[in-house]
Amino acid sequence: MIDSYPQGMAIVVYVLFGILITISLLEVLCELKRWPSISHQVESWADRNPWYAGALLALLFIFIAHFVLNPLPT
Amino acid sequence: MNPLDLLRRFGAWIGPPIHRVTHFALPPVLLYSGIRIGGDLGTDTRVSCPGAYLPEPWYMVVAVVGLIAGRYLSHLKPGTSYPGGSPPLAAKRAGQAALALGLFLLVIVWFYEAVGVAHVSTHVSATAPVFEPITYYIRCAIYRDKDATTYGYWTISMIFLVTFIVGHWLWADHPDPPAPNLPNAPAARPAA
Numbered sequence: 042m043i044d045s046y047p048q049g050m051a052i053v054v055y056v057l058f059g060i061l062i063t064i065s066l067l068e069v070l071c072e073l074k075r076w077p078s079i080s081h082q083v084e085s086w087a088d089r090n091p092w093y094a095g096a097l098l099a100l101l102f103i104f105i106a107h108f109v110l111n112p113l114p115t
Numbered sequence: 116m117n118p119l120d121l122l123r124r125f126g127a128w129i130g131p132p133i134h135r136v137t138h139f140a141l142p143p144v145l146l147y148s149g150i151r152i153g154g155d156l157g158t159d160t161r162v163s164c165p166g167a168y169l170p171e172p173w174y175m176v177v178a179v180v181g182l183i184a185g186r187y188l189s190h191l192k193p194g195t196s197y198p199g200g201s202p203p204l205a206a207k208r209a210g211q212a213a214l215a216l217g218l219f220l221l222v223i224v225w226f227y228e229a230v231g232v233a234h235v236s237t238h239v240s241a242t243a244p245v246f247e248p249i250t251y252y253i254r255c256a257i258y259r260d261k262d263a264t265t266y267g268y269w270t271i272s273m274i275f276l277v278t279f280i281v282g283h284w285l286w287a288d289h290p291d292p293p294a295p296n297l298p299n300a301p302a303a304r305p306a307a
Contacts, residue, residue, distance in 0.1 A: 044163055045245055049252040050259075051157030057273075058149025060220060065141040067213050072138045076206035079213055083284040084189075094285040101281055102178065105274060109174040112167055113254045 123190070130191035152269065156256060168261040169254055174274055181275040185282025189289055224249065 064079060071078045087094035231248040261267040 045247060046163035046252065046255050047157050047159060049247060049249075050256045051153040053249055053252045053256070054149060054153040054156060056220065056224065058145055058153070060217060062142055062145045062149065063216060064213060065138070065145055067209055068138045069142060070209060071206060072135060074205070076203055076209065078138075079210055080284055082206070082210045084287045084289075087285045087287070088289070098182075098281065098285050101278070102175075105178050105278070106175060108250060108253050109257065109270075109274075110170040110172065111254070112169045113164055113251055113258065115167075 126191045133191065156259065159259075164255040164258045165262045166258055168258045168267070171257075171261075171267075174267075174270065177271050177274050178278045181278030182282035182286065184275075185279040185284075186286045186288050188279075188283045189287040 067079050070076075227246075228249050231246045231251075257267060257270045260269045
């Protein structure tokens with residue numbers, strides 16, 4: 042069976058950076074158009090929905106803990 | 116002068132240009148970093164996941180520090196960064212497009228995760244690649260990073276960046292609007 046780790050890791054990195062690059066390009070668009078930034082809109086949403094925002098934060102930290110507090114199975 | 120006022124005055128002066136420069140600098144920096152890291156990981160023919168470098172509890176400390184730093188980044192913005200009223204329709208559409216794109220990508224990610232967790236390909240052919248869960252790819256990338264840099268600087272940077280952004284977006288501490296005599300302070304509303 043062929044090891045898919047190199048390709049899999051590369052794809053994960055490309056997807057993650059693709060999301061970040063898309064958001065950063067939208068932020069540039071907002072800056073050029075002098076619109077409220079994506080950050081501003083998300084902050085406003087989080088202010089209005091603190092429980093949803095808290096749940097998303099908890100979910101993120103559960104994911105990070107899942108990634109870094111467990112070894113790869115041998 | 117009150118030190119807190121001084122700090123706010125400095126933040127109101129330095130914050131907007133830093134904010135603007137960061138917005139314009141991020142896309143090329145992210146593009147270069149993504150291509151560089153993805154290319155290195157995808158083409159390296161050494162052992163895929165060397166050593167055994169996890170669990171690493173202090174990475175959680177980095178995550179908490181990033182979250183708190185993101186929360187208080189708001190203090191670099193002057194009060195005019197939080198105008199009242201509704202943003203223009205086109206701005207809302209841009210935000211909705213970003214959200215839809217993000218959710219679409221998550222659908223693809225979770226579809227793949229289902230395939231990876233099920234190890235579907237192992238039942239198909241002995242020569243087909245074994246699809247692993249995304250979690251394993253991430254842990255393997257951390258192993259490679261720690262194997263190359265001892266502490267895992269790329270891992271630390273990514274954990275800090277993600278929690279910093281999320282802390283800034285979802286848990287921002289909005290400072291009071293600056294006093295009227297500060298730069299960029301909103302003009303006083305005329306009396307009715």
